[in-house]
Amino acid sequence: MNYDTRTERAAVRVVTDSVACLPRHLVSLYGIHVIPVRVTVAEQVYRDVDEELPAAVVHELQRATAIDTTPWPPDVYRREYLEAGRASSNLIHIVAFSQFTSTMSLARAGAAMAHEADPELNVEIFDSATTGMAQGFIALAAARAAAQGGNITAVLAAAETVKARVESAFILDSLQHLARTGRVSSMKAWAGTLLNVKPVVALSQGKERPIALARSRAQGIRRLLELARNSPGNAGPLHIAVMESDRVLESEELRQTIDEQLRPAECLVARVSGVTQIVAGPGLLGVAFYRDG
Numbered sequence: 001m002n003y004d005t006r007t008e009r010a011a012v013r014v015v016t017d018s019v020a021c022l023p024r025h026l027v028s029l030y031g032i033h034v035i036p037v038r039v040t041v042a043e044q045v046y047r048d049v050d051e052e053l054p055a056a057v058v059h060e061l062q063r064a065t066a067i068d069t070t071p072w073p074p075d076v077y078r079r080e081y082l083e084a085g086r087a088s089s090n091l092i093h094i095v096a097f098s099q100f101t102s103t104m105s106l107a108r109a110g111a112a113m114a115h116e117a118d119p120e121l122n123v124e125i126f127d128s129a130t131t132g133m134a135q136g137f138i139a140l141a142a143a144r145a146a147a148q149g150g151n152i153t154a155v156l157a158a159a160e161t162v163k164a165r166v167e168s169a170f171i172l173d174s175l176q177h178l179a180r181t182g183r184v185s186s187m188k189a190w191a192g193t194l195l196n197v198k199p200v201v202a203l204s205q206g207k208e209r210p211i212a213l214a215r216s217r218a219q220g221i222r223r224l225l226e227l228a229r230n231s232p233g234n235a236g237p238l239h240i241a242v243m244e245s246d247r248v249l250e251s252e253e254l255r256q257t258i259d260e261q262l263r264p265a266e267c268l269v270a271r272v273s274g275v276t277q278i279v280a281g282p283g284l285l286g287v288a289f290y291r292d293g
Contacts, residue, residue: 042064133288166204239291254285255269265292
């Protein structure tokens with residue numbers, strides 16, 4: 001990590017959200033500051049941490065008829081930035097896609113408040129236009145650039161490069177859980193045209209799109225592999241992550257297949273966060289991937 005000799009703080013530190021579902025060893029290795037997002041159910045607010053969302057609570061909240069994923073107010077971001085700023089005078093917050101939330105404006109307001117409290121602290125808010133390990137890969141690219149001594153311009157450039165390339169796709173048991181957020185009404189109608197199918201949904205550049213209605217999970221998994229195999233820039237080294245919720249064995253089998261068939265430069269397995277499990281429902285399995293140029 002590159003340090004500012006005047007302040008003895010890291011030149012750049014990366015901040016991201018818990019829904020990026022970065023494996024803990026990478027969070028620790030690169031000193032990434034993770035802000036737990038929140039979910040509100042029946043007026044009870046839960047932070048996206050294991051202590052507040054153990055498996056039993058997640059499974060209970062998956063059955064709730066309505067959920068609220070409104071982001072934190074600015075003062076929460078202010079406190080998080082000041083905490084992260086103990087280790088760095090420059091922060092880059094890789095935010096989950098802003099197309100569906102007010103996170104960007106609330107985070108910027110929090111950044112302004114943090115700067116007022118600590119004038120040496122600079123906070124850049126970066127819209128990942130995605131979530132899950134696609135967001136995680138963007139944060140990881142930024143953190144790796146920072147660890148190599150990059151200044152804030154270089155770190156932002158690294159994030160932009162991966163943002164332009166990364167894609168993700170998910171197999172869901174249904175779209176009923178996502179529909180509670182009010183953001184997938186058109187896809188709900190699409191997936192509701194057939195019974196006993198597993199929707200495969202892609203997310204890229206802030207847009208979700210239907211990929212397939214798989215008649216079995218095995219068929220859906222083949223579709224995920226096909227998407228990764230045919231990813232843009234398919235001559236470059238592949239970085240890929242398998243994301244899962246209550247599908248440990250299935251995710252491990254998918255990882256092994258990816259290693260054997262796609263020979264990636266990097267292959268990670270990440271359990272999605274509690275809030276993601278609540279929003280997307282049980283049985284989620286997905287991939288996030290990009291190729292180096």
